[in-house]
Amino acid sequence: MPSSLIVGSGPAAAGAALALSEEPDHQITVIDVGGRLDVVTRELVAAMAATPHETWTRAEWGGITVQPVSTSGGPIPEKRSYGSDFPFRDFGQLGGVQAVERANGRVISGAYGGYSNVWGAQIMPFTAATLARWPIRWRDLEPHYRAILQEVPLTGQDDDLASLFPLLVKPRPLPPLAERSRWVLDRYEAHRAKVRALGVVIGAARLAMRAEDCVQCGLCMTGCPYGLIYSASQTFDRLIRTGRITYYSGLLAVRVAQRGEGEVVVTALELGAKQRRDFTADRVFLAAGAIGTTRLVLGSLQQYKRPVALRESAQFVVPSLSRRPTSDPRRLHTFTLNQFNLLVDTQGDGVELSQIHYYPYNPTFLASLPGLLRDRPTSRSTSALLRRISVGLGYLPSWNSPRLEVTANPGPEGALPELTVAQKHTVRASPMLRLVLTTLVRAAPHLDLWPILPKVSVSQGGKSYHFGGSFPHSDDPANAAPLASDRFGRLPQWDRVHLVDASVFPTVPATTFTLTVMANAHRIANESLGLGS
Amino acid sequence: MAPESPIGSGTAPVVAVTGASGYVGSLAVAGFLAAGYKVRRLGRGGDRGPDHADFSLDREIPKASIEGIDTLVHCAYDFTVTSRQEIWRVNVLGTERLFASAAAAGVRRTIFVSSMSAYAGTHQRYGQAKLVCEAMALSQGMCVLRLGMVYGENPGGMAGTLKKLASLPVIPLPGSSSHQYMLHEQDLRSAFPLFAKAEECPDSAIGLAHPVAVPFRKVMARAAQSSGRARPLFVPIPWRPLFWTMYVAELTPVRPPLRADSLLGLVRPATAVPLADYVRSLGIQLRPFPG
Numbered sequence: 001m002p003s004s005l006i007v008g009s010g011p012a013a014a015g016a017a018l019a020l021s022e023e024p025d026h027q028i029t030v031i032d033v034g035g036r037l038d039v040v041t042r043e044l045v046a047a048m049a050a051t052p053h054e055t056w057t058r059a060e061w062g063g064i065t066v067q068p069v070s071t072s073g074g075p076i077p078e079k080r081s082y083g084s085d086f087p088f089r090d091f092g093q094l095g096g097v098q099a100v101e102r103a104n105g106r107v108i109s110g111a112y113g114g115y116s117n118v119w120g121a122q123i124m125p126f127t128a129a130t131l132a133r134w135p136i137r138w139r140d141l142e143p144h145y146r147a148i149l150q151e152v153p154l155t156g157q158d159d160d161l162a163s164l165f166p167l168l169v170k171p172r173p174l175p176p177l178a179e180r181s182r183w184v185l186d187r188y189e190a191h192r193a194k195v196r197a198l199g200v201v202i203g204a205a206r207l208a209m210r211a212e213d214c215v216q217c218g219l220c221m222t223g224c225p226y227g228l229i230y231s232a233s234q235t236f237d238r239l240i241r242t243g244r245i246t247y248y249s250g251l252l253a254v255r256v257a258q259r260g261e262g263e264v265v266v267t268a269l270e271l272g273a274k275q276r277r278d279f280t281a282d283r284v285f286l287a288a289g290a291i292g293t294t295r296l297v298l299g300s301l302q303q304y305k306r307p308v309a310l311r312e313s314a315q316f317v318v319p320s321l322s323r324r325p326t327s328d329p330r331r332l333h334t335f336t337l338n339q340f341n342l343l344v345d346t347q348g349d350g351v352e353l354s355q356i357h358y359y360p361y362n363p364t365f366l367a368s369l370p371g372l373l374r375d376r377p378t379s380r381s382t383s384a385l386l387r388r389i390s391v392g393l394g395y396l397p398s399w400n401s402p403r404l405e406v407t408a409n410p411g412p413e414g415a416l417p418e419l420t421v422a423q424k425h426t427v428r429a430s431p432m433l434r435l436v437l438t439t440l441v442r443a444a445p446h447l448d449l450w451p452i453l454p455k456v457s458v459s460q461g462g463k464s465y466h467f468g469g470s471f472p473h474s475d476d477p478a479n480a481a482p483l484a485s486d487r488f489g490r491l492p493q494w495d496r497v498h499l500v501d502a503s504v505f506p507t508v509p510a511t512t513f514t515l516t517v518m519a520n521a522h523r524i525a526n527e528s529l530g531l532g533s
Numbered sequence: 534m535a536p537e538s539p540i541g542s543g544t545a546p547v548v549a550v551t552g553a554s555g556y557v558g559s560l561a562v563a564g565f566l567a568a569g570y571k572v573r574r575l576g577r578g579g580d581r582g583p584d585h586a587d588f589s590l591d592r593e594i595p596k597a598s599i600e601g602i603d604t605l606v607h608c609a610y611d612f613t614v615t616s617r618q619e620i621w622r623v624n625v626l627g628t629e630r631l632f633a634s635a636a637a638a639g640v641r642r643t644i645f646v647s648s649m650s651a652y653a654g655t656h657q658r659y660g661q662a663k664l665v666c667e668a669m670a671l672s673q674g675m676c677v678l679r680l681g682m683v684y685g686e687n688p689g690g691m692a693g694t695l696k697k698l699a700s701l702p703v704i705p706l707p708g709s710s711s712h713q714y715m716l717h718e719q720d721l722r723s724a725f726p727l728f729a730k731a732e733e734c735p736d737s738a739i740g741l742a743h744p745v746a747v748p749f750r751k752v753m754a755r756a757a758q759s760s761g762r763a764r765p766l767f768v769p770i771p772w773r774p775l776f777w778t779m780y781v782a783e784l785t786p787v788r789p790p791l792r793a794d795s796l797l798g799l800v801r802p803a804t805a806v807p808l809a810d811y812v813r814s815l816g817i818q819l820r821p822f823p824g
Contacts, residue, residue: 127668127672128668128671128672128674128736129668129671129672129737131736132671132736132737137736138671138672138674138736139674139733139736160629162633163629163632163633163669163672163673164668164669164672165672166672166673192626193618193619193621193622193626194618196621196625196626197617197618197620197621197622197625345665345668347653347654347664348653348661348662348664348665348668349653349664349665349667349668350665350667350668350669350671350672351653351668352653
């Protein structure tokens with residue numbers, strides 16, 4: 001029976017597992033660090049999910065809602081999932097990782113489901129024009145986008161975004177939008193030609209959520225108690241439950257080796273007992289996250305002391321004010337994920353894009369206000385401000401963002417290598433960011449969405465979590481410099497080891513990332529089935 | 534002799550052409566008719582005959598205009614609007630509406646007729662609008678053709694305008710060191726049905742022009758020659774003052790023969806013809822510019 005081993009349980013691993021599980025005779029094993037939410041909180045969430053949200057006690061609310069927390073070195077706080085930091089916590093996978101030069105060090109998730117436990121749940125494909133610059137083209141990925149969207153629930157609507165980002169499947173309708181979101185979308189509709197002529201396209205959010213069951217409790221950003229927001233862990237839960245995969249947690253893969261042209265051996269460290277275990281399979285799919293996979297590969301190939309560049313789509317926050325106030329958003333409940341997307345197509349070619357996700361009010365807004373206003377939440381001026389404020393979370397494409405650089409050095413015997421993560425330069429002066437902000441200012445009179453320019457902040461390196469490209473797909477990996485993978489995610493040194501996460505992305509555009517991570521992993525795994533065992 | 538059905542089914546496939554009364558559109562119509570297609574001309578007022586259907590870039594598209602067609606060729610572009618906002622309102626949003634209608638009607642192949650003026654970084658509004666439409670077309674798996682400057686014995690479009698200018702006693706030559714990529718109208722006519730029949734279209738724009746850049750002076754000399762002027766007198770002039778003069782003139786009721794935006798396309802051309810190999814692989818032989 002052909003066998004495959006998947007390392008990791010995030011979105012890329014889920015994409016690969018979905019493709020492999022379509023073959024009934026294929027034996028699939030998954031090894032994973034597998035960090036989880038603590039049992040007490042899991043039980044609390046389960047109990048809350050079994051009851052209407054109107055009946056939840058204040059203690060129950062407080063038990064699972066912790067707002068994003070400021071971390072050292074960056075202006076953008078770190079999200080929490082049901083009050084827990086488990087998606088970012090070091091379960092052993094971060095040992096030996098050192099962040100320097102303004103970089104974020106928590107760049108490898110050890111959580112079951114990876115960073116999809118805390119993602120923004122925004123799903124759109126990359127544009128065809130973006131993929132035209134990759135060796136993997138739109139027509140290669142389209143069937144895999146569709147396959148993933150059979151697994152991941154898509155909520156959204158057919159609007160102007162569909163011209164560049166086809167919907168691919170019929171979406172579930174969005175829950176009612178917040179007053180501010182509706183206002184901006186109405187203004188856009190009224191001034192569409194003027195706004196489009198500026199290179200701005202706006203459309204409603206496209207979210208990986210089961211919107212039909214949303215009760216609008218307002219807890220999307222801190223963890224949906226009803227589990228309506230997709231996480232890769234949901235796919236693995238199903239595949240484990242149906243016996244389609246064999247899953248082992250508590251294991252950190254430390255070495256990959258291929259025996260000639262034969263089977264592949266993955267050595268893993270048991271995180272509790274510190275014992276080593278070897279797993280063998282016909283093929284191995286590495287999905288430990290772009291930096292996790294990079295570290296594992298560099299150590300296995302003993303590629304030390306040479307900096308490896310990664311491409312990151314830099315993230316920025318742009319608060320905005322509107323002239324027209326809404327009702328006080330604190331009194332209203334709505335879903336609190338991103339509600340609409342604003343795209344700035346700086347060249348009009350569907351490639352040089354910046355995407356900004358706008359969020360409705362959540363308690364982080366109040367916490368971010370200047371002290372005087374924050375400390376007097378019921379004052380008229382605080383209310384006046386909250387009734388006018390929106391926050392956008394934007395991205396720049398990797399080719400207009402600072403690079404991340406990782407360098408591996410030999411670690412302790414039998415362990416992963418030491419890894420240094422650095423950001424090479426700041427993006428604050430990026431010409432593209434300036435152009436995007438200028439465009440927002442020009443569009444502001446039409447949209448009544450005025451960016452507060454002095455408050456624009458750019459995230460530290462590695463904080464967008466949209467990074468990859470350490471082993472980019474290439475048509476000619478053997479001659480591409482310096483480390484490149486073929487269309488099956490294989491490096492020249494191995495023909496049965498497939499890198500399936502964003503480490504193989506040639507670029508990281510500013511548009512949403514996770515759907516393409518899953519679709520490309522699905523494609524690689526699917527195509528690898530044709531390579532035989 | 535009746536033309537052979539291009540797909541051999543016995544029933545001629547139907548192609549709809551927007552801008553069918555324009556220079557490029559009329560070449561498309563002629564090319565498809567010669568290849569055995571049934572042609573539906575899409576234009577304002579659909580009551581001009583059984584092969585006409587109602588279409589306008591600035592209005593909703595009647596469902597009946599687009600239903601039952603196999604191929605859509607979108608040539609229409611409204612040159613009467615000049616402000617960026619109006620160009621977007623009419624040409625970009627109109628094209629977006631047309632593409633959505635074509636997708637809803639299940640049109641098998643849509644060919645978007647773009648221009649070599651469309652390239653990333655262009656400052657020309659026409660080129661920028663075409664580029665935006667190209668990105669939308671490619672996102673929906675459509676075929677995008679970037680045409681070079683189409684010429685022939687009695688050309689329309691830009692070549693026709695240049696021919697008129699070339700009949701002046703002294704011919705101004707802005708951007709004298711510039712170049713153009715040229716496409717003979719007969720080659721374009723024959724090429725259209727081949728793109729309609731191609732198995733797959735590439736996922737980036739196809740340049741349809743002879744790949745050798747032709748100096749602008751040579752283009753004008755040929756235009757003068759076809760106007761009966763064997764020894765034309767050229768006067769190179771700096772293009773920027775001319776551009777601004779034309780730009781200001783367009784703010785008044787005066788309508789110069791050449792628009793300022795078109796001048797930009799002449800003096801800042803694309804640097805190469807994309808996917809020339811793909812065009813050759815379809816068996817399309819493009820003739821070099823004479824002379």
